Amino acid sequence: MTILHISAVKSWGGGENHIENLCFELAASNPEVKNVVLCVKDELFHQRLSKTNITTETAPLAINLDVRFVLKIIKLSKKYKADIIHLHDPSAIVLAIIADKFASLPPFVFSKKTSFPIKNKKGTLYKYNYSKIKKYLCVSEETKRITAASIIDKEKLVTIYHGTNISTKNTQTPFLLREKFTVDPSVKIIGIIGNHIRAKHFETLIEVVNEIVNEQKRTDFFFVQIGTFTDRTENLLKMVAALELENHICFLGFTPHASNFIPQFDALLITSQSEGLPLVIYESFYHCKPVISTNVGGISEIITDGVNGLLAPVYDFKKVSEKIFYLFENEELIPKFTAISREKLITNYTSTIMAKKTLELYKSVIYGNEQKKSTRHFN
Structure with a gap:
């Protein structure tokens, strides 16, 4: 079996980590499955893959519908005799559809990794309901629920939780956070990872820091945010400066192997307004670090408030701040939370489990009715 994975993403994030983990796990457990990844030439994902033994092909993507990328899809599908094309982002769908118009490509599967609703536009609905897409791999039940509103054949929707690769964990970092930022041992480091x-x-996030520092007059927390800068960064930095929070929060920008810093956190914080199910939560489960998060996407499917982490309403910076205070005023909860979380991870959310379920789905697409095992309910 040969799987051609297509990513049109230029950055590095959880979605790209998922592709890497999936390829690693399939290579280890099922070496007869060949994985080929087509990604954008010279961008962060390409740079990351170039340091692995994953079969990687690249193409330029100067514009959203770059014909060179389309032609490369056709070429690689023939070269490797792909059995399935696994699409990993919305742009990849469009590029693959165009390629399919010029060459009869193998069936598609699409990983829906976010909980954004699909726009109710004719072109968008056509793209997501394209006949060659045989399965939609949703990262959470919430993502599946939201996606179902726009998909005609709801039998194609499957939930397969992503997972973390517990065999490749590393805690090496180029520096120690406490040393680099001269953080006193009595100060808690709250880590945030995301582009x-x-x-x-x-x-x-900045409103939370402002509430804690300027409103509650607490200086016993230091916030470290790791992730790629974008066109939104300038306004975020201006907001920090306007609130005079420069000594309380640091934006590190893109940092290779960001999850290696998690053991240096006292807690992981997520302030998202939308998520599928961020892989960084699984990483924190592995490293036994408590998680405080806004209750969005599929996060409540793996974190129960007050049982193995803390959840707050989206945008509610005051409630998020209260959750931070509560955790460190009741530190006896931390080992309880992290023990439950790590057990959940090992039992349900490793990349080994994810790869096994994904392979079953691939087989169901290729062999159809020859597969006796139902692939409709994996989770």
């Missing part, structure tokens, strides 16, 4: 995109809503 500067709208979904992450780091405006809420």
